[in-house]
Amino acid sequence: MSPRRSVADTLETRQRILDHSLAIASAEGLEGLTIGRLATELGMSKAGLLGHFGTKETLQLAVVDQAAEVFQREVPGRVKQAPSGLPHLRAVCEAWVSYLEREVLPGGCFFTAATTEFDGRSGRVRDALAGMNALWRRDLRIHVRRAISFGELPADTDVDQLIYEVVGIMLALNHFLQLEHDSTAPARARLALDRLFTVR
Amino acid sequence: MSPRRSVADTLETRQRILDHSLAIASAEGLEGLTIGRLATELGMSKAGLLGHFGTKETLQLAVVDQAAEVFQREVPGRVKQAPSGLPHLRAVCEAWVSYLEREVLPGGCFFTAATTEFDGRSGRVRDALAGMNALWRRDLRIHVRRAISFGELPADTDVDQLIYEVVGIMLALNHFLQLEHDSTAPARARLALDRLFTVR
DNA sequence: CCTACCGATCGGTAGG
DNA sequence: CCTACCGATCGGTAGG
Numbered sequence: 001m002s003p004r005r006s007v008a009d010t011l012e013t014r015q016r017i018l019d020h021s022l023a024i025a026s027a028e029g030l031e032g033l034t035i036g037r038l039a040t041e042l043g044m045s046k047a048g049l050l051g052h053f054g055t056k057e058t059l060q061l062a063v064v065d066q067a068a069e070v071f072q073r074e075v076p077g078r079v080k081q082a083p084s085g086l087p088h089l090r091a092v093c094e095a096w097v098s099y100l101e102r103e104v105l106p107g108g109c110f111f112t113a114a115t116t117e118f119d120g121r122s123g124r125v126r127d128a129l130a131g132m133n134a135l136w137r138r139d140l141r142i143h144v145r146r147a148i149s150f151g152e153l154p155a156d157t158d159v160d161q162l163i164y165e166v167v168g169i170m171l172a173l174n175h176f177l178q179l180e181h182d183s184t185a186p187a188r189a190r191l192a193l194d195r196l197f198t199v200r
Numbered sequence: 201m202s203p204r205r206s207v208a209d210t211l212e213t214r215q216r217i218l219d220h221s222l223a224i225a226s227a228e229g230l231e232g233l234t235i236g237r238l239a240t241e242l243g244m245s246k247a248g249l250l251g252h253f254g255t256k257e258t259l260q261l262a263v264v265d266q267a268a269e270v271f272q273r274e275v276p277g278r279v280k281q282a283p284s285g286l287p288h289l290r291a292v293c294e295a296w297v298s299y300l301e302r303e304v305l306p307g308g309c310f311f312t313a314a315t316t317e318f319d320g321r322s323g324r325v326r327d328a329l330a331g332m333n334a335l336w337r338r339d340l341r342i343h344v345r346r347a348i349s350f351g352e353l354p355a356d357t358d359v360d361q362l363i364y365e366v367v368g369i370m371l372a373l374n375h376f377l378q379l380e381h382d383s384t385a386p387a388r389a390r391l392a393l394d395r396l397f398t399v400r
Numbered sequence: 401c402c403t404a405c406c407g408a409t410c411g412g413t414a415g416g
Numbered sequence: 417c418c419t420a421c422c423g424a425t426c427g428g429t430a431g432g
Contacts, residue, residue, distance in 0.1 A: 029317060031231075032231070165369070179319040
């Protein structure tokens with residue numbers, strides 16, 4: 001009956017909704033996430049569920065944030081101890097490959113799926129997704145620039161070109177894992193990254 | 201009143217439906233393609249429209265075929281005259297980049313969008329999409345093998361690795377064009393392909 | 401190809 | 417958090 005318990009319960013319910021939403025959205029898309037289905041699978045009413053978010057769009061935005069938190073924890077969060085420069089860049093990419101290889105989320109990378117789903121639309125969800133993508137590219141760019149300034153990558157390295165190619169390798173990894181269930185894909189991703197970081 | 205005219209009209213109507221379906225599906229996904237919306241935009245009834253296909257799944261399968269025809273015409277169909285081996289491989293990839301650059305379909309590559317949308321599901325649509333992807337990779341593989349046998353690529357070239365990287369470059373091109381409207385992306389794709397086909 | 405209709409489900413609200 | 421409900425839309429069918 002204490003207010004503290006109620007608040008904790010509310011937050012816990014909200015988290016339960018978000019966790020399940022993220023699982024559904026990763027596998028079937030952010031639009032395939034319907035209030036009715038979500039409520040049934042969580043054993044609650046649509047009204048009770050919507051009370052936490054107001055509208056479906058607000059729920060979708062919260063799911064985007066939740067996905068970002070998971071990615072942050074599983075990829076950059078795992079390599080904080082890696083030495084600055086090229087080792088850190090390599091470690092981040094390896095954590096990214098491992099994240100996709102371990103299939104942390106059903107249906108692979110939530111952001112790949114959601115970005116492809118929303119890139120032709122407009123609105124707050126699309127903008128939030130574009131923002132997250134920009135944020136991680138910015139992170140990558142920082143590591144690349146440090147590697148250059150440490151002399152670990154050539155001084156004339158085209159930073160954005162390198163990032164373009166890293167993104168391609170990750171998109172291909174997701175593609176071959178999800179569509180082809182190709183278990184050799186992680187090794188191909190690692191080989192391609194290695195070529196990118198050493199041959200240059 | 202002649203039966204010939206009726207058959208021609210029927211086929212023309214069917215083609216009109218498919219063309220518009222492909223445009224919608226490219227921009228908003230194969231599931232976002234709804235019978236009601238399609239009928240309204242084409243100025244016909246849902247029943248009249250469904251009469252051509254029977255079910256939505258059959259329509260979706262026909263749209264996949266239509267997309268394959270467009271791709272076939274716009275990419276491999278444009279480079280039939282290119283000399284066998286590495287020149288042909290390069291020409292196919294250039295036609296592919298150009299196809300995405302010219303935005304032949306609204307919303308970019310239909311197959312990238314549809315594949316990402318359906319890769320977590322099961323059924324005939326998913327299977328058809330996987331089949332098309334496999335078919336084009338097979339085509340690419342043939343050109344790579346020829347280039348190797350002609351001595352235009354190193355004898356120890358890892359064919360599937362090369363194709364993995366080409367797919368990544370194309371997926372990244374679609375990503376940067378659609379999400380970021382990044383007009384430098386085609387040049388990045390060409391540079392990456394060039395490195396792939398010469399440095400090795 | 402049409403009108404007229406079906407049950408199911410959508411996102412969301414009123415009121416408690 | 418619930419029940420009970422709203423109008424709109426979904427894929428699809430009957431009958432012509």
